[in-house]
Amino acid sequence: MASFYKKRNNLIFFSIIFLALIILPNFLGYYQRYIIIEMLIWGLYALGFDIILGYTGLLNFGMSSFFGIGTYGITLSVLRLHANLWLAIAITILACIIFSLVYGFLVTRFCSHYFVVFTIVVSMILFFVAMNLRSITGGDEGLTFPVPPLTLGFVTLNLKNITVKYYFVLLICMLVLYLVWRFFESPYGKAIVAVRENEDRARALGYNTAQLKLVSFTLSGTVAGIAGGLYALHIGFTSAPIFFWLLSGKAVMWTVVGGAGTLIGSFLGAGILVYAEDLISSWNADIYPIIVGLILIIVIMLAPKGIMGALKRLKKASF
Amino acid sequence: MGKLILMQLLNGFVWGWLLALISIGLTLIYGQLEIINVAHGTMYTIGAVTTFYTFILFKSWSYALIISPLFMGILALFIYLSTIRFVVGGSPITTVIIAYGILFILEQLTLLIFGGVPRTIPNPIPQSITLFKGISYPLYRIFCAGFSIVVITLLLTFLKKTKLGLWIRATKQDHETAAAMGISVPFVFMFIFVLGSALAALGGVLAAPITGVTFDMGNNIVIDAFIVVIMAGFGSIPGTIVAALIIEMVIGLSAAFVNPVIAKVVGLAVMLIALYIRPQGIFGEE
Numbered sequence: 001m002a003s004f005y006k007k008r009n010n011l012i013f014f015s016i017i018f019l020a021l022i023i024l025p026n027f028l029g030y031y032q033r034y035i036i037i038e039m040l041i042w043g044l045y046a047l048g049f050d051i052i053l054g055y056t057g058l059l060n061f062g063m064s065s066f067f068g069i070g071t072y073g074i075t076l077s078v079l080r081l082h083a084n085l086w087l088a089i090a091i092t093i094l095a096c097i098i099f100s101l102v103y104g105f106l107v108t109r110f111c112s113h114y115f116v117v118f119t120i121v122v123s124m125i126l127f128f129v130a131m132n133l134r135s136i137t138g139g140d141e142g143l144t145f146p147v148p149p150l151t152l153g154f155v156t157l158n159l160k161n162i163t164v165k166y167y168f169v170l171l172i173c174m175l176v177l178y179l180v181w182r183f184f185e186s187p188y189g190k191a192i193v194a195v196r197e198n199e200d201r202a203r204a205l206g207y208n209t210a211q212l213k214l215v216s217f218t219l220s221g222t223v224a225g226i227a228g229g230l231y232a233l234h235i236g237f238t239s240a241p242i243f244f245w246l247l248s249g250k251a252v253m254w255t256v257v258g259g260a261g262t263l264i265g266s267f268l269g270a271g272i273l274v275y276a277e278d279l280i281s282s283w284n285a286d287i288y289p290i291i292v293g294l295i296l297i298i299v300i301m302l303a304p305k306g307i308m309g310a311l312k313r314l315k316k317a318s319f
Numbered sequence: 320m321g322k323l324i325l326m327q328l329l330n331g332f333v334w335g336w337l338l339a340l341i342s343i344g345l346t347l348i349y350g351q352l353e354i355i356n357v358a359h360g361t362m363y364t365i366g367a368v369t370t371f372y373t374f375i376l377f378k379s380w381s382y383a384l385i386i387s388p389l390f391m392g393i394l395a396l397f398i399y400l401s402t403i404r405f406v407v408g409g410s411p412i413t414t415v416i417i418a419y420g421i422l423f424i425l426e427q428l429t430l431l432i433f434g435g436v437p438r439t440i441p442n443p444i445p446q447s448i449t450l451f452k453g454i455s456y457p458l459y460r461i462f463c464a465g466f467s468i469v470v471i472t473l474l475l476t477f478l479k480k481t482k483l484g485l486w487i488r489a490t491k492q493d494h495e496t497a498a499a500m501g502i503s504v505p506f507v508f509m510f511i512f513v514l515g516s517a518l519a520a521l522g523g524v525l526a527a528p529i530t531g532v533t534f535d536m537g538n539n540i541v542i543d544a545f546i547v548v549i550m551a552g553f554g555s556i557p558g559t560i561v562a563a564l565i566i567e568m569v570i571g572l573s574a575a576f577v578n579p580v581i582a583k584v585v586g587l588a589v590m591l592i593a594l595y596i597r598p599q600g601i602f603g604e605e
């Protein structure tokens with residue numbers, strides 16, 4: 001019964017936030033909407049990281065690889081294949097799934113330390129490759145592409161319009177969040193959490209842990225890739241430094257600050273810190289990475305469960 | 320073509336020893352503290368940057384051989400006392416995230432102080448020697464390899480022959496038993512963290528006249544160092560030397576035929592193959 005009430009409370013809570021996000025843009029100016037779009041996209045990206053860290057217990061330090069594949073998936077399919085929006089999204093998702101499957105097949109068999117180092121190495125090599133293959137990726141000058149219009153049957157909407165973009169991004173983020181949440185509520189998703197808790201025991205119970213980890217890795221990579229695709233559509237531009245490990249570090253920071261293993265914590269952490277980044281960068285852009293580092297160290301030492309963990313503790317203490 | 324291949328192999332050999340020096344620092348820290356020091360490349364950069372400033376100050380490169388590792392050692396001591404001390408023995412997720420935070424802070428501080436412009440340091444030993452007929456090789460690079468070999472030998476002797484070395488080997492085997500025998504384990508941890516960081520800085524000193532100094536030069540070498548450390552099996556020093564020589568010679572050789580960036584991918588592939596054959600590393604136990 002308790003879990004029913006908990007679930008109902010959560011549902012009410014999320015519905016309120018969702019409704020607020022739907023109504024809010026009517027009261028906000030261009031710039032605030034722009035910031036909320038960024039928060040949602042980065043939240044989705046952090047969600048991808050939360051799947052692999054919070055739900056599978058694997059620390060993937062190369063999330064920027066997937067994000068980069070997503071942005072280049074959209075950019076290249078629009079620029080080179082002249083695809084429309086839906087085709088470009090389909091190609092991007094497919095590319096992310098294939099990339100994460102192959103990558104995951106190679107890497108998920110390693111134990112935790114090797115896994116961490118391997119993902120760092122691969123992401124840095126991808127960064128150097130992207131910086132050097134100028135003819136394909138545009139290097140650090142990047143590629144600009146015309147954002148294709150959003151076609152729904154007979155209606156054609158311009159994604160450059162901030163309101164259209166806002167609802168488009170919101171819809172996709174909420175859809176992915178819902179699907180991921182349902183996935184981890186399912187027996188298969190619970191089995192993945194069992195791998196995080198104790199891999200040997202899960203294997204002894206007859207679960208194919210290698211397959212579970214691979215599925216989780218692929219899901220995580222695909223979600224981060226979708227975020228990358230949305231980001232490319234958002235700014236209409238892609239460049240190779242997107243593969244740099246600063247971006248992977250940001251995913252770690254947002255998720256850890258928000259609270260790993262909670263799904264919504266990624267959005268919370270990304271929301272707060274993207275806003276903070278915006279404030280700090282308008283004051284002094286050079287100092288931001290130092291603050292990223294300090295926040296990471298302080299949060300992991302003082303509140304390893306992040307904001308969501310602190311909230312839960314508060315809730316428990318008050319009853 | 321044969322000349323080019325020979326040159327690349329020689330370069331790979333020299334870089335291999337330099338990389339071994341840096342990777343041994345990484346593997347020492349991992350072997351004792353079980354921390355994957357992702358900030359290791361930045362420590363190498365700091366070594367090179369302090370070399371540049373030492374050169375400006377004293378007009379001589381050789382002072383940096385002492386000053387840079389000393390500076391990095393003091394910095395590492397500060398880092399250890401302020402953060403690492405509290406998380407030794409924690410879960411890999413905690414320790415890696417801490418090291419990551421340190422990486423961001425150090426790298427950005429280097430950028431703020433040193434600036435984004437690449438600088439060069441004049442070659443301290445500009446002569447070349449003729450190895451075979453028609454092939455001359457810069458003497459400084461041979462000095463680099465020689466110096467690294469000497470330092471590594473000294474380090475191995477130190478670990479084998481001295482009392483502190485014995486403490487270190489004992490702590491590596493079993494923290495608790497070592498502590499029960501009266502060894503100050505926290506001191507060993509601190510010493511190893513400082514020593515490993517100083518080794519990275521020393522690598523930076525040696526590399527600075529060859530590669531020049533940029534604020535992000537460590538990112539390039541840290542990939543090779545990680546490949547080496549994984550391939551060798553975390554914590555194994557002889558394995559690290561062999562793996563460093565193999566990886567650098569393979570990368571050097573393939574750079575003769577393909578783009579240097581693709582050569583790194585070849586290095587990664589070699590590591591993967593080595594891992595599938597020997598998952599515990601070249602000289603790994605178990």
